[in-house]
Amino acid sequence: xxxxxxxxxxxxxxxxxxxxxxxVNLAVLKCFNFPSDDRYQIIHEHEIHCLEMQERVxxxxxxxxxxxxxxxxxxxxxxxxxxxxxxxxxxxxxPANILIAMTENHDSDWSFRDGLAQFII
Amino acid sequence: xxxxxxxxxxxxxxxxxxxxxxxVNLAVLKCFNFPSDDRYQIIHEHEIHCLEMQERVxxxxxxxxxxxxxxxxxxxxxxxxxxxxxxxxxxxxxPANILIAMTENHDSDWSFRDGLAQFII
Amino acid sequence: xxxxxxxxxxxxxxxxxxxxxxxVNLAVLKCFNFPSDDRYQIIHEHEIHCLEMQERVxxxxxxxxxxxxxxxxxxxxxxxxxxxxxxxxxxxxxPANILIAMTENHDSDWSFRDGLAQFII
Numbered sequence: 001x002x003x004x005x006x007x008x009x010x011x012x013x014x015x016x017x018x019x020x021x022x023x024v025n026l027a028v029l030k031c032f033n034f035p036s037d038d039r040y041q042i043i044h045e046h047e048i049h050c051l052e053m054q055e056r057v058x059x060x061x062x063x064x065x066x067x068x069x070x071x072x073x074x075x076x077x078x079x080x081x082x083x084x085x086x087x088x089x090x091x092x093x094x095p096a097n098i099l100i101a102m103t104e105n106h107d108s109d110w111s112f113r114d115g116l117a118q119f120i121i
Numbered sequence: 122x123x124x125x126x127x128x129x130x131x132x133x134x135x136x137x138x139x140x141x142x143x144x145v146n147l148a149v150l151k152c153f154n155f156p157s158d159d160r161y162q163i164i165h166e167h168e169i170h171c172l173e174m175q176e177r178v179x180x181x182x183x184x185x186x187x188x189x190x191x192x193x194x195x196x197x198x199x200x201x202x203x204x205x206x207x208x209x210x211x212x213x214x215x216p217a218n219i220l221i222a223m224t225e226n227h228d229s230d231w232s233f234r235d236g237l238a239q240f241i242i
Numbered sequence: 243x244x245x246x247x248x249x250x251x252x253x254x255x256x257x258x259x260x261x262x263x264x265x266v267n268l269a270v271l272k273c274f275n276f277p278s279d280d281r282y283q284i285i286h287e288h289e290i291h292c293l294e295m296q297e298r299v300x301x302x303x304x305x306x307x308x309x310x311x312x313x314x315x316x317x318x319x320x321x322x323x324x325x326x327x328x329x330x331x332x333x334x335x336x337p338a339n340i341l342i343a344m345t346e347n348h349d350s351d352w353s354f355r356d357g358l359a360q361f362i363i
Contacts, residue, residue, distance in 0.1 A: 003185060003222045007284045014170045021173055040220055042128045042183055043171035049256045050285035052263055062284055064245060064308065066185060066222050073350040077359045084357030095356045099282055101245045101308050102351040108194040109223040114216045115205030117198045124306060124343045135291045142294050161341055163249045163304055164292035187306060187343050229315040230344040235337045236326030238319045 001110075002028060002067035003040045009059060010045040016091045017043055020061060023086030031079040032071055040112075053099065060097040061087060068119070069104040076102065122231070123149060123188035124161045130180060131166040137212045138164055141182060144207030152200040153192055161233075174220065181218040182208060189240070190225040197223065243352070244270060244309035245282045251301060252287040258333045259285055262303060265328030273321040274313055282354075295341065302339040303329060310361070311346040318344065 004024055008017070021041050029036055053060050063083075080100055087093040107119035125145055129138070142162050150157055174181050184204075201221055208214040228240035246266055250259070263283050271278055295302050305325075322342055329335040349361040 003183070003220070005185075014168075017170055025173070037175050039173050039175050040183065041173035042165070043167065043173075044165065044284070044286065045168075045171065046285065047256075047287075049259055050287065052267070052281050052283035052285075054279050054281055062245070062282065064247075066224060073359070073362055076350050077362070080353035080359055081357040084353075098353070098355065098357070099245070100353040101347065103224050103308060103345050103347045104351070105222065105224045108197050109225070111201035111205075111219070111221040113219065115202040115219070117194070117201055120194055120198070124304065124341070126306075135289075138291055146294070158296050160294050160296050161304065162294035163286070164288065164294075165286065166289075166292065187345060224345050226343065226345045229318050230346070232322035232326075232340070232342040234340065236323040236340070238315070238322055241315055241319070 001034050001038045001040070002032070002065050003042070004028070005042050005044065005064040005066075007044045007046055007051060007062040009051065010047055012045070019091040020087060023090060024063070024083055027079055027082035027086055031075050031082055032067070053097065056097050058097060059091075059093050061093055061099070063098075063100045065100065065102040067102055067104060068110070069106060122155050122159050122161070123153070123186050124163070125149070126163045126165065126185040126187075128165045128167055128172060128183040130172065131168055133166070140212040141208060141214075144211065145184070145204055148200050148203035148207055152196050152203055153188070174218065177218050179218060180214050182214055182220070184219075184221045186221065186223040188223055188225060189231070190227060243276050243280045243282070244274070244307050245284070246270070247284050247286065247306040247308075249286045249288055249293060249304040251293065252289055254287070261333040262329060265332060266305070266325055269321055269324035269328055273317050273324055274309070295339065298339050300339060301333075301335050303335055303341070305340075305342045307342065307344040309344055309346060310352070311348060
């Protein structure tokens with residue numbers, strides 16, 4: 001269910017991008033218990049000088065996850081671990097180069113399709 | 122007043138983009154009662170494999186709206202309906218392919234120009 | 243610490259982008275008291291018809307800052323002023339053309355690296 005914004009370096013192959021997107025999605029499904037088709041991801045591509053991340057070099061991933069209030073700290077912690085495990089395995093991102101920030105919202109803040117607010121119908 | 126992030130497919134004409142932006146803006150003005158010049162929109166363009174939206178195909182719109190706390194569920198619901206009506210009419214987006222997520226913030230979280238926090242002056 | 247999304251016009255030089263990023267970062271460090279290496283910035287580049295900002299023309303900067311809850315209105319106000327002062331000085335953005343919106347989150351909403359939630363360890 002969450003809306004996941006993922007910023008990566010420009011110039012990567014569709015396969016690389018799919019690995020990132022799949023790895024994040026698997027972590028979402030596993031740690032927050034969403035239905036398996038609940039996938040909403042926006043990948044943003046940037047020049048390297050447009051992704052400032054301290055002094056880090058090489059490939060990097062910076063994520064902003066928008067999600068409904070109500071998930072435990074434990075679930076979030078397992079999500080961070082799982083994303084990092086997945087992306088370091090494929091396509092091979094250094095765990096030091098993965099940043100995740102989340103913001104929470106409410107039932108009335110979602111419309112997934114058809115102009116309806118699915119959580120408050 | 123809201124800051125609206127709109128993600129669409131890359132390669133569309135300025136006219137197509139203007140239809141999207143205008144359709145969203147008209148919905149903002151109508152449903153949340155903002156002044157008519159209160160328009161802040163960021164359109165992000167993406168390759169098709171960078172906008173993951175379940176199994177949907179064809180044109181799609183994924184939006185993140187940042188808005189001050191205080192709007193009713195009813196207003197949000199009418200906004201979702203209105204955006205969908207406008208964009209399905211022009212430029213012709215399938216209502217199933219429009220996702221909207223909102224996050225709320227506070228008076229002190231806005232500076233529209235000149236380095237001032239206009240809501241807490 | 244905050245995650246700063248900065249939207250600017252496409253086609254600018256790396257030096258111009260660095261001025262924007264440095265100017266925002268200096269304001270973050272000064273006004274919110276973060277350590278000097280605490281820099282997480284995503285710069286998004288857009289065609290001019292993709293950055294709608296009322297009737298304004300010329301260069302513009304639209305920012306979304308994600309930051310932990312707990313900073314005072316005073317700190318935010320000084321941040322807006324400082325960003326505007328820095329960017330109007332270099333690279334020379336009109337103060338009227340700088341928009342900043344913030345959203346707040348919580349300790350458990352951050353993982354800066356290594357899959358850990360650094361604020362709740």
